[in-house]
Amino acid sequence: MISLQHYKNHPQMGSWGTGISSNDIFEDIKDEFFELYNDGYEPNEIAQKLIDSNQEIVNDYEEANNFWFALALCQWECKLLEPRILMRVTQIIESGNDIKLWKELGADKSEVTKRKKILEKFLEKLNSEKKNPKRREKKIFRDSIFKKGHCLSVQLSNGLFGAAFVLESEEQTEYGLNLIALCDYISDKTPTVEFFEKANVLFSKDQDSPDTYKDYPLVSWYMAPHYKANEVDLKIIGSIEIKKSYNNERDYMRYVHWKYIPSQIEDQAELVAKHGEIKMKLKLSSLRIKTWL
Structure with missing residues (x-):
């Protein structure tokens, strides 16, 4: 598995909107999660693997929230959201930690208002029960985009x-x-x-x-x-x-x-x-x- 820490080497990783998934960290965690899920790993195993292999992001003040949000939503999609993950996300949202971060990063009043509403709906979703778990998909094997030389x-x-x-x-x-x-x-x-x-x-x-x-x-x-x-x-x-x-x-x-x-x-x-x-x-x-x- 390729750790997301490699991507942290590039300075232009970041957010492109107020949505929960509108950032590179979320998208990459989601990709890694479902690659492992499709390999047959259970959601709790995947969570621990991702936590262990992405400590730089987990301990990054600006990126950690995106990591936990992605992990929580992926587990919810599988109908196996761990209480510890839900508790972590609940604390981030209800404490105002994420909104504080957005303000520190220069978000304007309109963006902060949108983000608050999105966070509230996100937490409500995580506390609801998904009808059916996401199905595992057959792994796809690919050729590279360009040829050597x-x-x-x-x-x-x-x-x-x-x-x-x-x-x-x-x-x-x-x-x-x-x-x-x-x-x-x-x-x-x-x-x-x-x-x-x-x-x-x-x-x-x-x-x-x-x-x-x-x-x-x-x-x-x-x-x-x-x-x-x-x-x-x-x-x-x-x-x-x-x-x-x-x-x-x-x-x-x-x-x-x-x-x-x-x-x-x-x-x-x-x-x-x-x-x-x-x-x-x-x-x-x-x-x-x-x-x-």
Whole structure:
């Protein structure tokens, strides 16, 4: 199981509305929950697995509520909502903890009013009895979205183009993973295959401590079930042979949503301006060509 802690590496995770499910943490917890449910695990087992594997989120002041709300609703859908989970959610809502958080994060009066009503209805729902438990679904196996060696152009929000290269692909696996390296490229023209032959991997800044940031290459795994063409415009412009193989349990254990690819490229300049120049360099060719010691 892929822990959601991997997603916390990206700064743009967050909420997009006042609804209980209108945030990334809720959606990802729900996905993980029902993947395990469809594997035959019982709801109480799943809850403990998710709590144990997502301690960073459970202990995150801004994200913990979304975690517990998702867990509670998923168990309710299965008609097996644990009293301890219901009690935790009840305390969050009735204490005003969630509303306080929304105010601290800058929600306006209208948003706070909507959120209050939504929380009240949510708690009422959790205290009601669902007619039938959610049925377990047969697990789906998927191919990755892109093939190993694909050279991709990335449409950016400002009309320019970025570049990305597919280092690994999977066939008929649970997640259909692609390992993709973003390249140091922004232009009004789409990248050429020749560009990828000599390209450098794009680096970003990761917070290493409260006062320091370290360089890290933007090489991440992407899941086929999360891909939506209307969220990210990636086009195949060609292919280059790659002689290396990568494993998601060993290499570049960072997972990112597809929709963040353009912003990772666009935000690099701002991050450099704020936290200092990138000191590391990495040739894309070194990730493609197998070297022998």
